[in-house]
Each structure stands twice: as structure tokens, then as C-alpha cells.
Amino acid sequence: MTTAKPATSERLAVELSDVNKWYGEFHVLRNVNLSVHKGERIVICGPSGSGKSTMIRCINRLEEHQKGKIVVDGIELTSDLKRIDEIRREVGMVFQHFNLFPHLTVLQNCTLAPIYVRGMPKKDAEEIAMKYLKRVRIPEQANKFPGQLSGGQQQRVAIARSLCMSPKIMLFDEPTSALDPEMVKEVLDTMVSLAEEGMTMLCVTHEMGFARQVANRVIFMDRGEIVEQNEPNEFFSNPKSDRTKLFLSQILH
Amino acid sequence: MTDQSQAHVFTPTPPQPPPANMVGVVGWLRANLFNGWFNSLLTVFSLYLLYLTLPPLVSWAFINATFSGTDRTMCEASPHGACWTFIKMRFNQILFGFYPEGEQWRPIVTFLIGLGGLIGTAFRFAGKRWLVLFMLTGFPIIAFFLLAGGYFGLTEVETAKWGGLTVTLVVSVTGIVASFPIGIMLALGRRSQMPIVRSACVVFIEVVRGVPLISVLFMASVMLPLFLPEGMTFNKLLRALVGVTLFTAAYMAEVVRGGLQAVPKGQYEGAAALGLGYWKMMILIILPQALKLVIPSIVNSFISLFKDTTLVYIVGLFDVLEIIRVSTKDANWIGFEKEGYVFAALMFWVFCFAMSRVSLRIEKRLDTSHRK
Numbered sequence: 001m002t003t004a005k006p007a008t009s010e011r012l013a014v015e016l017s018d019v020n021k022w023y024g025e026f027h028v029l030r031n032v033n034l035s036v037h038k039g040e041r042i043v044i045c046g047p048s049g050s051g052k053s054t055m056i057r058c059i060n061r062l063e064e065h066q067k068g069k070i071v072v073d074g075i076e077l078t079s080d081l082k083r084i085d086e087i088r089r090e091v092g093m094v095f096q097h098f099n100l101f102p103h104l105t106v107l108q109n110c111t112l113a114p115i116y117v118r119g120m121p122k123k124d125a126e127e128i129a130m131k132y133l134k135r136v137r138i139p140e141q142a143n144k145f146p147g148q149l150s151g152g153q154q155q156r157v158a159i160a161r162s163l164c165m166s167p168k169i170m171l172f173d174e175p176t177s178a179l180d181p182e183m184v185k186e187v188l189d190t191m192v193s194l195a196e197e198g199m200t201m202l203c204v205t206h207e208m209g210f211a212r213q214v215a216n217r218v219i220f221m222d223r224g225e226i227v228e229q230n231e232p233n234e235f236f237s238n239p240k241s242d243r244t245k246l247f248l249s250q251i252l253h
Numbered sequence: 254m255t256d257q258s259q260a261h262v263f264t265p266t267p268p269q270p271p272p273a274n275m276v277g278v279v280g281w282l283r284a285n286l287f288n289g290w291f292n293s294l295l296t297v298f299s300l301y302l303l304y305l306t307l308p309p310l311v312s313w314a315f316i317n318a319t320f321s322g323t324d325r326t327m328c329e330a331s332p333h334g335a336c337w338t339f340i341k342m343r344f345n346q347i348l349f350g351f352y353p354e355g356e357q358w359r360p361i362v363t364f365l366i367g368l369g370g371l372i373g374t375a376f377r378f379a380g381k382r383w384l385v386l387f388m389l390t391g392f393p394i395i396a397f398f399l400l401a402g403g404y405f406g407l408t409e410v411e412t413a414k415w416g417g418l419t420v421t422l423v424v425s426v427t428g429i430v431a432s433f434p435i436g437i438m439l440a441l442g443r444r445s446q447m448p449i450v451r452s453a454c455v456v457f458i459e460v461v462r463g464v465p466l467i468s469v470l471f472m473a474s475v476m477l478p479l480f481l482p483e484g485m486t487f488n489k490l491l492r493a494l495v496g497v498t499l500f501t502a503a504y505m506a507e508v509v510r511g512g513l514q515a516v517p518k519g520q521y522e523g524a525a526a527l528g529l530g531y532w533k534m535m536i537l538i539i540l541p542q543a544l545k546l547v548i549p550s551i552v553n554s555f556i557s558l559f560k561d562t563t564l565v566y567i568v569g570l571f572d573v574l575e576i577i578r579v580s581t582k583d584a585n586w587i588g589f590e591k592e593g594y595v596f597a598a599l600m601f602w603v604f605c606f607a608m609s610r611v612s613l614r615i616e617k618r619l620d621t622s623h624r625k
Binding site: 104165 | 517
């Protein structure tokens with residue numbers, strides 16, 4: 001046991017043990033336990049208010065947990081600001097509303113963190129940014145401002161911006177929920193190709209097609225708890241709990 | 254054509270020009286001046302008001318006005334016109350106060366450097382960091398040595414001799430340049446997680462904002478010497494500068510705080526998620542957006558500061574308004590207050606209007622939102 005432990009924790013990208021969180025009196029996360037292996041792709045679903053966003057936001061400390069332990073890439077999250085910044089450098093996040101910086105061009109959005117957080121020379125940062133903008137297939141928009149782009153393009157820029165920090169883990173918080181229906185596919189395609197390259201991903205999403213296609217594991221949450229988790233085929237065809245069945249019957253028409 | 258099952262091809266309708274009565278001079282008049290009976294009535298009424306006020310004003314200020322001569326005799330010959338001779342004779346004092354005549358090129362050069370820098374920042378090189386940096390650091394130092402002298406072969410001109418527009422501009426520009434960073438720091442402090450920093454900022458802002466500027470200046474001139482050791486004098490101008498700066502900083506802090514609150518939470522989170530620390534997040538992401546949002550309010554504060562500088566007469570400084578007021582009390586020129594104050598108002602308006610235009614320009618330059 002004792003010898004095996006460092007080996008497992010080395011393979012673990014994220015480990016949550018007995019994580020609890022309250023907003024004032026409201027108990028949002030209740031004894032959440034989750035281990036994510038390196039290279040694993042996890043889709044988290046559940047009704048609104050189930051704590052799924054809160055859970056992944058705890059992983060890069062956008063939310064603070066009050067009880068339990070979170071270890072990300074071998075570093076335990078505490079209130080130590082240095083460690084938080086260290087973890088945030090390695091964990092990329094894509095938000096529902098993109099959160100691009102409107103006063104900077106697409107290229108500047110992408111080079112900002114490599115330059116000011118990693119201390120990379122501007123030229124190198126721009127090279128890397130262009131590489132990732134090509135990967136998300138919008139290099140021609142590099143000198144535009146986010147406000148000039150469509151929602152789908154903005155979200156792809158947001159993905160490229162995260163990738164520029166060469167993160168070990170990517171968190172996606174409902175990345176397609178704010179998009180017009182015609183633009184969902186282009187963002188999902190980008191995420192699929194990212195998954196194919198072996199990125200460790202945690203995605204909060206209701207795109208069940210995406211879950212079937214790329215997830216190693218689907219997690220269903222309700223009322224701050226993980227109700228059920230399974231590999232996607234089993235999860236969709238043979239849900240164990242009646243709460244999961246009800247949820248699936250409501251979102252899969 | 255024959256195959257009915259073939260999919261219908263969608264051809265977009267090409268755009269058409271707008272109807273003729275929407276464009277041109279007639280279109281503009283109809284839309285803006287005679288749009289309905291109420292607006293037409295207002296237009297006619299406004300024209301009537303202009304007819305009542307404009308001709309007498311023009312006749313007083315220009316047609317019947319006296320521009321020549323060196324004393325009041327010419328003016329008394331034309332009692333229904335303005336006596337601009339008074340302003341002409343006092344113009345040097347209005348600009349420089351008692352600044353020695355041979356040295357007056359120094360305030361002029363300072364003013365030109367400042368004006369050039371401002372125009373450059375607003376119109377030509379917006380975003381050029383070196384220019385902004387020069388205006389915020391190099392220019393105040395150059396201005397100080399130019400105006401005060403005592404170094405580099407320049408004769409020293411003590412601040413007691415400064416006056417007129419020179420003092421007004423020195424006080425307001427220093428107030429603007431110095432209160433801006435202090436205000437930003439106070440705003441950040443007020444939103445800080447650290448209780449001591451936060452309370453200190455709240456107390457400072459609330460105390461200073463709760464007191465009229467006139468009493469801040471009064472305290473600076475009357476109270477401060479009481480606390481200082483005997484014989485130690487504290488420059489009058491410096492007192493006014495400190496008072497005006499701290500006073501404006503408190504207002505600036507609240508304006509900036511409004512901007513900080515208007516920046517969406519997602520921007521803080523986006524920056525934090527990339528691993529930016531507090532200062533980098535503030536300087537690179539949050540403040541540029543927050544300040545841009547509150548440019549109108551910032552300029553509002555600056556304009557109001559500019560006009561408030563007239564209160565420095567409390568500490569015994571001769572700003573432009575005080576110089577004019579004193580001049581109208583001069584036995585040689587008694588009876589020409591109207592001209593003096595009209596001219597003062599005009600000067601203040603020119604500067605305030607310029608500030609407002611420059612700020613609009615900067616706003617446009619910085620706008621990257623591309624709202625439709």
C-alpha cells in the first residue's frame with residue numbers, strides 16, 4: 001500500500017477527497033470524491049444547481065472549498081497564493097461566456113499569459129499563439145478584437161488562449177451553452193481533436209453526443225453529490241439510479 | 254424546372270437605398286427641427302429667444318466695444334460697449350501674476366510642452382507608452398525646474414510671485430496628475446480583502462469627501478502651521494497642491510471603484526484562471542477596462558477640479574479669478590467688473606471644453622468593443 005501510493009498519485013491529474021463547500025448556509029458540494037487519471041476525459045452532467053460548475057471551479061481555486069482535500073498535478077490546494085498560481089498555470093479553463101479580454105486583440109489575448117506569467121519573449125509567445133490559432137482554425141482573425149468575432153469563434157479563441165499556456169489539464173465549464181446552435185459544432189470539433197491528442201479534460205456539458213464520442217467516464221451530479229459515474233455506453237444504456245434515469249429521459253428526447 | 258422535388262434555391266434580396274425624404278438637408282430639417290407640431294413650436298420659440306439675446310450681446314461685446322487705448326477714457330466714451338482695454342492692459346497679469354517679465358517665457362514653454370504632449374496623447378500617438386510615461390513623469394519634473402528655477406542658470410522665481418492662469422494651471426494639472434494614481438490606489442484599497450487596508454481607505458475617502466474643499470484648504474493654511482515647529486514655513490502653493498490633490502483623489506477613488514465594479518466578474522476569473530497574480534490582473538486586464546468605462550466621470554472630476562482651483566485664494570494665492578477680482582478693485586479700473594468676469598468665464602469655458610473634447614477623442618481611440 002505505502003509503496004504503491006506515490007505511483008498512483010503520480011498518475012493522478014486531479015484528486016478530490018471528501019470535498020465540501022458551502023455558500024453561506026447552503027451546502028453546495030457534499031463529500032465529493034473524484035480521481036482523474038492523466039489523459040482521462042471526463043464529462044460531468046447534472047441538473048442546474050447540482051454543483052457541477054462549482055466542483056470544477058474548485059479545481060483551479062476560482063471557488064474555495066471549506067472541507068476535504070484537492071490535489072492537482074501533485075500539488076495540494078491550500079490558501080497559499082503561490083501554490084494557487086502554480087496550479088492555475090498548469091490548468092487551463094474555458095468558460096461558458098468565453099471571458100476573452102475585450103480591450104486586447106485575439107493575438108494579445110493569447111500571448112498575455114505566456115508573456116506575463118511565464119516570462120516568455122514576445123516573439124516566441126506570438127509564434128505559439130499563431131500555432132494554436134491555426135489549430136482552432138482562425139489564424140486570420142489574430143488582429144481583430146473579440147467583439148468582432150462570432151460566439152463560436154470567440155470560444156475557439158478562448159480554447160487557444162488556454163492552450164498557449166501548455167496546460168496539463170483543461171477544464172470546460174459549459175463551453176457551448178451560450179452559443180447559437182449553428183456554432184456548437186465548431187467548438188465541439190475543436191474539443192474532440194484536443195481529446196484525441198490525449199489532453200486530460202474535465203467538461204461540464206450537456207452535449208451527450210460529445211460525451212459518447214470522447215469521454216472515458218461520465219459523471220452525474222445532483223444536489224452537490226456525485227450520484228453515479230460510469231463509462232459512457234454503460235452510463236447511457238444502463239443507468240443505475242432512478243435519478244440518473246429521470247435526468248437522461250429529460251435531456252435525451 | 255421539370256423536377257418538382259428539387260430543393261428550392263434561396264437567393265437573398267439585394268439591399269435597397271433608403272427613401273429620399275430620409276436623407277439630405279430637407280430630411281435633416283424635418284427629422285430634427287420640424288418633427289411634429291410641438292417640435293416645430295419649440296424651434297420657432299428658440300429662434301425668437303436667439304433673436305432677443307444675440308444682437309444685444311454682439312453689440313455689447315463687439316460692435317460698441319472698446320479695444321484701443323491704455324486707460325479708461327476711451328471706454329467711458331462708449332458706455333454701452335464692453336471695455337476690453339481693461340483686459341488688454343491687465344492681460345500679462347492675468348496670465349502670469351507677478352512672474353518677472355523677463356522670465357515669462359518659462360511658463361509659456363512649460364505650457365507648450367504640456368499642450369503638445371496632451372494633443373499628442375489624444376490625437377496622434379494614443380497608446381504610445383513612452384509619451385504617456387513622459388507626460389506623467391518627465392513633464393512634471395521639467396515643469397518644476399522651468400517654473401521654479403534656481404538650477405541650470407535659471408533665476409529662482411519664488412512661488413509667491415506666481416499667479417494668474419499660471420497658478421490655475423499648475424494647481425489643476427498637478428492635482429489631476431497626482432490625484433489619478435492616488436485615487437486608483439484608494440479604489441483598489443477599498444475593494445481589498447485586507448481589513449486594515451480597506452478600513453484605512455474607507456476612512457480617508459469618506460472623511461475627505463465629507464468636507465468641502467474650501468475647508469480643506471483653510472485647514473491647510475491655518476491649522477497646519479499650528480502643528481509645525483516654530484519658524485518652519487510651508488510653501489503656500491505646496492499647501493494648496495496637497496489639499497487639492499488629496500481632495501480630488503478621494504473623488505477619483507469612488508469614480509474608479511465604480512469602474513472596477515462594472516467590469517464583469519468573468520474578466521477577473523478569466524485572468525485568474527490564466528495564472529495572473531493580483532497586480533498583473535489589475536494592471537493588464539481590469540484597470541484598462543475599468544478606467545475606459547469611467548472616462549466621462551474622470552473628466553467630470555477633472556473639470557470640477559479645474560474650476561475648484563479658484564478656491565486657492567483662501568490660502569493667499571492669486572489664481573486667474575483672484576487676479577481679475579483684484580484688478581477690478583483697482584481705482585483706475587473701477588466699474589469694469591462685468592468685462593473681467595465675462596473674460597474669466599470665457600477662459601474657464603475654453604479649458605473645460607477642450608478637456609471634454611480631448612476625453613471624447615481618447616474614448617473613441619480606446620473603444621474596441623465594436624458594439625453595433
